[in-house]
Amino acid sequence: MAIISIRDLVVEYDGRRILDGLNLDIERGETMVLLGGSGSGKSTLLRHIIGLERPKSGSITVNGIDIARCSASELKKLRRSIGVAFQSAALFNSLSIKDNVALTLREHTALAPSIIELIVWMKLAVVGLADFGKLHPQELSGGMKKRAAVARAMALDPEILVFDEPSAGLDPIVAAELDELIVLLKEAFHMTVIVVTHELPSAFRIADRIAMLHKGTFSSVGTKDQIRASDNPRVRQFLDRVPDNAAKAPAVAAYFEKYLHTPEAHL
Amino acid sequence: MATLLEDVGTNTLSHLDYVGSLNIQWWATLRAMGSALPFVGNRYRWRESVRQMLQIGVDALPMVALMAICSGFILALQGASELRRFGALYFVIDLVAVGFTRELGALLTAIAVSGRSGSAFAAEIGTMKVTEELDALKVMALEPMEFVLAPKYLAALISVPCLSIISNVFGILAGGLFMFFSTHLMPGLYLHYVLTSIQLRDVLTGLIKSVVFATIIAHVGCLEGLRVRGGPDSVGRSTTSAVVKSTFLVIVADAVFTAIFYFTVKS
Numbered sequence: 001m002a003i004i005s006i007r008d009l010v011v012e013y014d015g016r017r018i019l020d021g022l023n024l025d026i027e028r029g030e031t032m033v034l035l036g037g038s039g040s041g042k043s044t045l046l047r048h049i050i051g052l053e054r055p056k057s058g059s060i061t062v063n064g065i066d067i068a069r070c071s072a073s074e075l076k077k078l079r080r081s082i083g084v085a086f087q088s089a090a091l092f093n094s095l096s097i098k099d100n101v102a103l104t105l106r107e108h109t110a111l112a113p114s115i116i117e118l119i120v121w122m123k124l125a126v127v128g129l130a131d132f133g134k135l136h137p138q139e140l141s142g143g144m145k146k147r148a149a150v151a152r153a154m155a156l157d158p159e160i161l162v163f164d165e166p167s168a169g170l171d172p173i174v175a176a177e178l179d180e181l182i183v184l185l186k187e188a189f190h191m192t193v194i195v196v197t198h199e200l201p202s203a204f205r206i207a208d209r210i211a212m213l214h215k216g217t218f219s220s221v222g223t224k225d226q227i228r229a230s231d232n233p234r235v236r237q238f239l240d241r242v243p244d245n246a247a248k249a250p251a252v253a254a255y256f257e258k259y260l261h262t263p264e265a266h267l
Numbered sequence: 268m269a270t271l272l273e274d275v276g277t278n279t280l281s282h283l284d285y286v287g288s289l290n291i292q293w294w295a296t297l298r299a300m301g302s303a304l305p306f307v308g309n310r311y312r313w314r315e316s317v318r319q320m321l322q323i324g325v326d327a328l329p330m331v332a333l334m335a336i337c338s339g340f341i342l343a344l345q346g347a348s349e350l351r352r353f354g355a356l357y358f359v360i361d362l363v364a365v366g367f368t369r370e371l372g373a374l375l376t377a378i379a380v381s382g383r384s385g386s387a388f389a390a391e392i393g394t395m396k397v398t399e400e401l402d403a404l405k406v407m408a409l410e411p412m413e414f415v416l417a418p419k420y421l422a423a424l425i426s427v428p429c430l431s432i433i434s435n436v437f438g439i440l441a442g443g444l445f446m447f448f449s450t451h452l453m454p455g456l457y458l459h460y461v462l463t464s465i466q467l468r469d470v471l472t473g474l475i476k477s478v479v480f481a482t483i484i485a486h487v488g489c490l491e492g493l494r495v496r497g498g499p500d501s502v503g504r505s506t507t508s509a510v511v512k513s514t515f516l517v518i519v520a521d522a523v524f525t526a527i528f529y530f531t532v533k534s
Contacts, residue, residue, distance in 0.1 A: 050406050079408040090403035104407050106311065 003028040003160065003192050004049065009058035011044055011216075018044050020216040021058070028159075031186050031193040033203045035227075036213035037238065042196045043087075045213065046164055049194065050084055051075050062160070080108060083153030087165040089145040091137040097124070097148045098133035104155045123151040126188075127181060143174035150181065154189075161185065163195040167202045179205045200239065204228075212238065289486050292412075292493075296420050296486070299413040303421045316418040323384045324426030328433065331379050335367070335434040338375055339441025342366055347449065356450060360457065361464040363442030368469040369528075370476075372435035374521055377480035380427055381513040385488035388419055389509035392492025393502035401493075420485045427481035428474050435473065472528045479524060480517050487513040 002025035011019040019041050026032045036042045047053050048060055051067045060067045065078055091100050101120045105111060111119070124130045127147040137145055146166060153161060163182065167175035179202050186193050186206075197203050203210055204224050211221045212235050219234040220227060227235060237244075259265055303312040346362040392415060395401050401411050439461055446452040491509040495501045 047402075052402055052405060076408045079406055082406065084403070084406045086399045086403060088399050090399040092400055092403075093398075104409075107309075107407075107409060 001028070002026055003063060004194075005059075005061040006045075006049075007059045007061075009045075009048065009060060010056045011041070011048060011053075012056045018216055019048075019055070022216075022218060024211055024218065024221065026192060026194065028192055029186075029190050030208040031182070031195065031206055033207035033210045034194065034196045034213060035198065035200075035203050035210050035238070037198060040213040041216045042198075042213050043164060046162065046194070046196045050082055050162055051079060080104075080156055081158050082160045082162060083156065083158035084162045085146065085149040085153045085164065085166065087168055089137070089149040091145060091148055091152070093137050096134055096136055097129065097140070097151075100137070100148065101133075101152045101155050103152070108156065119155070123154050124148075126154070126185070127151045141174075143170050143178065146170070146178060147181065150185070154185070157189070158191070160192045160194065163193070163197075165197055166195060167197060167199045175199065175202060176205075182206045214238075285490075289490055292416070292490055293482065293486050295412045296416045296489075299410060299417040300421060302413045303417040312413070312418050316421045319419050319422030320426050322387070323380060323422050324430055327379055327383050327426075327430060330383070331376055331430050331434050332437045334375050334379055335372065335437035336441045338371055339363055339367065339438035340445060342371070342438075343442045343445035347445070357460070360442060360446065360460045364439055364461045364464045365469055367435045367438035367442075368465050368473050370473070370521075370525070372438060373431045373473045373477040373480060374517070375438075376427060376430045376434045376477060377484060377517045377521075378514060380423070380430065380481075381484045381517060382510055384423070385484045385509045385513045386506045388485065388488030389491040390502055390506045392489055393495035393505045394499075396493065396495045397498060397502060416485075416489050419489060420482070423481040423485040424478060427484070428477040431473060431477035435470075468532055472524075472532065476521060476524050479520050483516045483520060484513045487516060 004026040006022050006024040009019055009022040022045065034042045034045060048055055054068050062078055063081065065074055067075065098120050101123050102116050105116045105119060121130060124133050127150050129144060129147055129151060132140065132144065140148065166178050166182065170178065182193060182195065183206055185191060195206060207224055209221065209223055210227045212219045212227065214234045220230050220232045302308045303316045305313045343359050343363050346359045347356055350356050350358050404411050404414055443454055443457040446457055447454065488509045491505040495505050
C-alpha cells in the first residue's frame with residue numbers, strides 16, 4: 001500500500017493554475033524524485049505534501065490521513081512522522097547545531113537530557129558533523145548546513161524524509177557527497193525519501209522512481225531506466241538539455257540594425 | 268470621481284484588514300502565552316522570554332533614562348519661562364510630576380522601544396520567514412505563535428511598564444535638578460511636593476497606557492515580520508514600516524486613552 005497517495009490535486013494562486021489534477025502513489029521505502037524545470041510546480045507540490053499549504057481540490061493522503069482535510073491536531077501528529085530538509089537548510093541561527101537537532105526531541109518527547117544528548121550526537125555522527133555540534137549555523141559551509149538540516153530532519157526517526165533541492169548552490173563534489181548520504185540513509189533506515197530537484201546526475205543517482213513535472217502536470221512517471229528511455233518530447237527536451245526559446249540570430253541582428261539608426265546610438 | 272471612491276474604498280479595506288490581522292494575532296498570541304509563563308509553561312520558552320526582556324528592557328535602559336532626563340529638563344524650562352511671569356514657578360513641580368506619570372514616561376518609553384525592539388521583531392521574524400525557518404517550525408509540529416511571538420509579547424508586557432516607571436523617575440529627577448539650580452529647592456522638599464502633587468490614579472493610568480503601548484509595539488513588529496514576502500529587501504521595508512506604524516498607533520492610542528481617562532476618571 002502506498003504511504004503517500006495524491007489524487008486529482010489542483011492548486012491555484014490568484015486564479016492561476018499551478019498544479020493541474022495530479023495523481024501519484026509513493027510506495028513505502030522507495031526514493032521518489034520529483035524532477036522538473038524552474039516553475040514546473042515541484043516545490044509547490046512538495047509544500048502540499050508536507051502540509052504547509054492546502055490545495056484548491058483533490059487529496060493528499062499520508063499514512064491514510066488526508067492532509068488537505070484533517071484537523072490541526074491530526075496534522076501536528078502527522079508532521080512528526082515527516083522530516084524535511086529545506087533548500088536553504090532553514091536552521092535556527094540563534095541556536096547551535098546541537099540545539100537545532102535537539103529541538104524536536106525536547107519539544108515532543110519526555111526523554112532525559114542525557115539521552116537527548118546521545119541521540120543528537122548519533123544523528124550528527126551519521127551526517128559527519130559529530131565534531132561541529134557546538135558551532136552555530138553561520139559558522140558552517142553550505143554543504144555542512146545541508147547535512148545539519150538532514151540531521152535535524154531525522155531527529156524523531158521519521159518514516160518519510162523530504163529533501164527540497166538538496167544539491168542547489170553546492171559544488172559537484174559536495175553535491176555528490178549529499179547524494180551518497182541520501183542513498184545511505186535510505187538503505188540504513190528504510191525510510192521513504194522524496195527529493196525535489198532539477199539536477200539530472202543527482203536524480204539518477206538517488207531515485208528508485210522519477211516523476212517528471214511540467215507546467216503543473218506529470219509528463220512521465222517511471223523508474224530511472226523508463227525515464228531514460230522515454231520518448232516523451234518534454235522528458236527528452238529536459239534530459240537532452242534543449243532550450244525552449246533559443247535567441248534567433250536574425251531577430252537580434254535586426255534589433256541592433258534598428259538601434260543604430262536611432263538618435264541615441266549617435267550620442 | 269469613481270477612481271477616487273475606489274481608492275478610498277481600497278485603502279479603507281486594506282486598513283481594516285490590517286487592524287483585523289492585528290486583533291487575530293493578538294488573540295492567538297494570548298492563547299499561546301501560557302507556554303511562555305514561568306513554572307506552568309515550557310522552560311525553553313520562559314528562557315527565551317527572559318532573553319527578550321533583557322534585550323527590550325535592560326539594553327534600552329540608558330537610552331530611556333537619557334531621553335527622560337532631557338525631556339524633564341525641557342518640560343521644566345519651558346514651563347518655568349511661562350509660570351515665572353505669574354509668580355508660580357513652584358507649579359513646575361506639578362507640571363513635571365503629573366506630566367511624566369500620566370503621559371510622558373509611557374510615551375517616551377514607547378517611542379524608544381518602538382524604534383529599538385519593534386524594528387528588531389520585524390527584522391527577526393521577516394528573516395525567519397525569508398530563510399524558511401517559520402516553515403521549518405511548522406513541519407516540526409511547533410507553533411510559530413507559541414515559539415516566536417508569545418515570548419516576545421510577554422517580554423514586552425513586563426519590560427515596557429518597568430521602563431515607563433524608570434522613565435518617570437528620571438524625568439522627575441531632571442525636574443528636581445532644575446528646581447535646585449533655579450530656586451535652591453532642597454531635594455527632600457522637592458520629593459515632598461512631588462508626592463503631594465501626584466495621585467495613585469496618575470501612576471495607574473500611565474501604567475495602563477504603557478501596557479497598551481507594549482501590545483501595539485510587539486504586535487505591529489511581529490505582524491510586519493510575518494507579512495514579509497520575497498527577499499531581503501522586503502525585510503528592510505517591513506522593519507521601517509514596523510517603526511512608522513507602531514509609533515503612529517501608539518500616539519493614536521495615547522490620544523484615545525487620554526480622552527477616556529479625562530472623561531471617566533474625575534479628579
